[in-house]
Amino acid sequence: MRGQAQSSLRVEQSLGQLLHEALVSLRTLGKRSILALLGIVIGSSSVVALINIGHNAAVDAAMIFKDMGTDTLVAQFATKGSNTAPMRARLDLEAVRQAAPGIEHIGALTLFSGPLLFHGRTVNANFVGSTDDIKDAMRLVVREGRFLTSFDANETYAVIGDQLFQALSTPGDPLKLGDRVRINDYLFLLVGILQSQPRAMLMPVQANESLFLPAEGMRRIYATPQIGNVIIRAAPEQNMDLIAKQAAAALQTQTPNHEVAITVPQQMIDGMTRQSRTFAYLLLALGAISLVGGGVGVMNVMLMNVSERRREIGIRMALGARQRDIRNLFLLEAVTLTAVGALCGAVLGMTCAWLYAWMSGWTFALATAALPLGVGSTLLVGLFFGIYPAVSASRLQPVEALRDE
Incomplete structure (x- = not known):
């Protein structure tokens, strides 16, 4: 009977309840959560914007040769060595x-x-x-x-x-x-x-x-x-x-008496495509660095959140919450914070990319990988940097946590 009573206290919380608690907890953090959110927004928008800017740069470069046609060749003539004929x-x-x-x-x-x-x-x-x-x-x-x-x-x-x-x-x-x-x-x-x-x-x-x-x-x-x-x-x-x-x-x-050199447009287009791809990878790396910085901010906020809620964690464990319940709660808070930042960053990144294309005189074209890669990488960063604080919270001993004032 006693074992059944203890097991009955371990009530599984629904995803909706966990999400509600996560939002309430983030709201109570105030300015700290806003600053962490801002870092995620900047990182996510950087990834989305830079991928689109690189894509539009490649499209604009290819358009230079489009009207000429890839079926056109241009032959040029240069003198051989010191020949002046x-x-x-x-x-x-x-x-x-x-x-x-x-x-x-x-x-x-x-x-x-x-x-x-x-x-x-x-x-x-x-x-x-x-x-x-x-x-x-x-x-x-x-x-x-x-x-x-x-x-x-x-x-x-x-x-x-x-x-x-x-x-x-x-x-x-x-x-x-x-x-x-x-x-x-x-x-x-x-x-x-x-x-x-x-x-x-x-x-x-x-x-x-x-x-x-x-x-x-x-x-x-x-x-x-x-x-x-x-x-x-x-x-x-x-x-x-x-x-x-x-x-x-x-x-x-x-x-x-002359050297004949023939320019093949398709070869130049292929070379520019490779160059544009390298440029896009560089921009993506810069966006990823910014995103990692935002992830560090999330981890910092979550660690402070765990430190301030030690007594709450002890009470939850005393009432029957398991380690995985505590871990999931804090992990969900981190993912919720990054999800909001990812969505805001996607909108901001698309807007910045469009403005850059407009100011550069380009025709804006959406890169198919921009949104999935930008939002997906942001969520992964939030999950990665949220694991350590969540695991730290789940490993607290109830007696030690309840002693905190």
């Missing part, structure tokens, strides 16, 4: 196309820069001597008129980029098709106006700021024109590395 003014692009069957479009660029005049207005412009296939190789879109063709080789025709077009136009005197713009002593007839093009960082020239001329006509403004780049666009579903190798070999035979 000038680059050729013309290349047999059809031979390159035959050497690399996967090529769909290929064009060469001859670059120069200088002042462009129209009705007394002057702007600095890029003059691009181009072959007829450069329009499709660079994904240029004509808004008005047409682009240059092989029949325009000896004509003083030109196609103007959108930004350059806007700079030379005024409300009362807009630039339009059929007008002539002046470069040095030559007048060039506008036969096309390009649509605004997104910036492509790998392209050697920005179309919006350029005036496209027939490659053969570049001698009118530059005595010794030289091909600076070759733009290659591959057919769909092609091996870009193989095409780059074949095209480089074909171009090298035509330019023995």
